[in-house]
Amino acid sequence: MHPVSTIARYVLIEARRSALPWLALVAIAIALALASFVSRVAITEGQQLRAVTGAALLRLCAVFFVAVHVAASMVRESADKTMDLVLSQPVSRSAYYIGKLAGFAACGALLSAFLSLPLLLWSAPAAVAGWAFSLAAESVLVAATCLFFAITLTQALPALAATAGLYLLARSLAAMQAIATWPLVSKRPLQEFAGWAIDLVGLLMPRLDAVTRSDWLAYGLPAAADYARALAGIAVFIALVTAAGMVDFQRRNL
Amino acid sequence: MNGEQQPLGAVPLRLWAALAISLALQVVWQASRPAPSFSARDLPPAPRPYALRLASLGESAAAARLLMLYLQAFDYGGANTIPYQKLDYDRLIEWLRAIEDLDPRSDYPLFSAARVYAENPDPAKARAMLEFIYEKFLEDPNRRWPWLAHAALLAKFRLKDLALARRYAASVQRHATAPNVPLWAKQMEIFIAEDMNELEAAKIMLGGLLESGKIRDPEEARFLQRRLEELERQINKPLSSKSLR
Numbered sequence: 001m002h003p004v005s006t007i008a009r010y011v012l013i014e015a016r017r018s019a020l021p022w023l024a025l026v027a028i029a030i031a032l033a034l035a036s037f038v039s040r041v042a043i044t045e046g047q048q049l050r051a052v053t054g055a056a057l058l059r060l061c062a063v064f065f066v067a068v069h070v071a072a073s074m075v076r077e078s079a080d081k082t083m084d085l086v087l088s089q090p091v092s093r094s095a096y097y098i099g100k101l102a103g104f105a106a107c108g109a110l111l112s113a114f115l116s117l118p119l120l121l122w123s124a125p126a127a128v129a130g131w132a133f134s135l136a137a138e139s140v141l142v143a144a145t146c147l148f149f150a151i152t153l154t155q156a157l158p159a160l161a162a163t164a165g166l167y168l169l170a171r172s173l174a175a176m177q178a179i180a181t182w183p184l185v186s187k188r189p190l191q192e193f194a195g196w197a198i199d200l201v202g203l204l205m206p207r208l209d210a211v212t213r214s215d216w217l218a219y220g221l222p223a224a225a226d227y228a229r230a231l232a233g234i235a236v237f238i239a240l241v242t243a244a245g246m247v248d249f250q251r252r253n254l
Numbered sequence: 255m256n257g258e259q260q261p262l263g264a265v266p267l268r269l270w271a272a273l274a275i276s277l278a279l280q281v282v283w284q285a286s287r288p289a290p291s292f293s294a295r296d297l298p299p300a301p302r303p304y305a306l307r308l309a310s311l312g313e314s315a316a317a318a319r320l321l322m323l324y325l326q327a328f329d330y331g332g333a334n335t336i337p338y339q340k341l342d343y344d345r346l347i348e349w350l351r352a353i354e355d356l357d358p359r360s361d362y363p364l365f366s367a368a369r370v371y372a373e374n375p376d377p378a379k380a381r382a383m384l385e386f387i388y389e390k391f392l393e394d395p396n397r398r399w400p401w402l403a404h405a406a407l408l409a410k411f412r413l414k415d416l417a418l419a420r421r422y423a424a425s426v427q428r429h430a431t432a433p434n435v436p437l438w439a440k441q442m443e444i445f446i447a448e449d450m451n452e453l454e455a456a457k458i459m460l461g462g463l464l465e466s467g468k469i470r471d472p473e474e475a476r477f478l479q480r481r482l483e484e485l486e487r488q489i490n491k492p493l494s495s496k497s498l499r
Contacts, residue, residue, distance in 0.1 A: 044471055049319045
């Protein structure tokens with residue numbers, strides 16, 4: 001078996017033996033309870049309310065679980081020298097990195113598919129399928145980003161903080177760009193500079209506000225071209241962060 | 255139990271006692287606090303739409319609906335006999351406007367405006383809400399006509415302002431031209447001018463809404479049915495007392 005698939009397989013085995021499946025079940029139970037609560041107090045759009053609040057919660061859970069799992073797994077592997085042991089075998093650093101990423105990506109995709117199941121209670125299957133696929137892509141992006149930070153920063157807390165910061169920025173950047181171009185904002189040099197800085201950051205960031213949107217479950221999926229464009233942006237960023245991570249990993253003294 | 259853990263009996267009794275006392279203290283402390291409810295004066299100024307958009311992290315549909323649940327809790331709970339009576343309607347309308355901006359495809363803000371807030375017994379507050387509905391109707395008449403149609407009924411029967419009712423009715427008739435708009439709405443001016451009581455008009459309107467497929471949500475259907483029953487009770491009450499005499 002190729003080293004990449006062997007490493008990926010062990011990542012999946014580790015995830016299965018961790019608390020991740022149980023956490024996913026708890027997340028589903030909480031989402032169902034939240035949906036039941038909001039439907040009791042809603043006077044209209046009850047079905048949509050259940051779908052969008054459940055989806056928003058499950059999306060956050062998926063992303064959080066994947067990030068914590070990646071950071072904890074990589075830091076533990078580095079601390080107990082498993083990484084050194086694997087790399088002392090005829091396994092290249094690139095194969096190790098790609099194997100880890102493939103394993104975490106598969107884990108994120110499976111988790112996303114599982115967490116999307118309760119949404120079938122409240123939304124059309126096609127909308128849920130589109131949302132679930134988008135969540136899987138988002139989870140892979142978070143796994144790739146957290147893997148990059150865990151390899152680079154070597155500690156769990158900084159890796160998680162950096163991943164959370166990038167994720168929140170990527171989800172709010174479009175709103176920040178819209179605010180910066182608001183016509184009533186005074187155009188002083190400092191504001192102009194802030195606007196350019198936000199635009200510059202926007203060039204390096206994925207547009208996470210455009211994917212896995214809960215309104216897809218309420219109003220249907222966007223046009224196929226828009227959906228594909230949003231997911232293509234995610235794929236491009238995954239390639240970027242993976243390349244950056246591999247460059248850093250190659251340079252590292254082990 | 256995990257094999258790495260000591261049995262429960264290994265924990266000293268004083269630690270169990272400390273745990274039990276602190277747990278009891280926590281429960282007593284929380285139980286002694288009054289149940290939280292939002293009074294009318296607690297309603298803060300509405301946030302700017304861009305601030306809401308930023309805070310929603312791209313989940314505008316979920317944020318808009320959760321904000322509606324938050325908003326509808328003000329001046330409603332506790333010993334409040336007339337809900338929303340003390341609410342600052344200027345502030346409330348700013349909130350509804352901000353939420354509607356956040357997710358313009360949601361019907362929740364206009365549904366609440368027409369079916370909950372515009373039914374306030376204070377005529378000034380009701381008028382302010384009806385004008386908000388009218389303003390929002392003009393932005394998307396073929397989707398929002400049910401709310402202005404209801405506003406026309408409220409203007410006629412609750413405010414007794416036939417001129418206002420006719421203005422709204424004429425606007426529905428002129429702007430709501432989609433094929434799924436029922437005939438009575440397309441002839442709204444005649445409908446408003448007809449000599450019928452509020453219950454009859456409300457029944458025709460509800461039937462038309464159900465027929466046109468506008469009401470698909472079970473919560474909404476139940477809410478409207480309840481409202482209709484309340485209206486029926488209110489209208490029949492004086493009649494039955496008269497018949498008893």
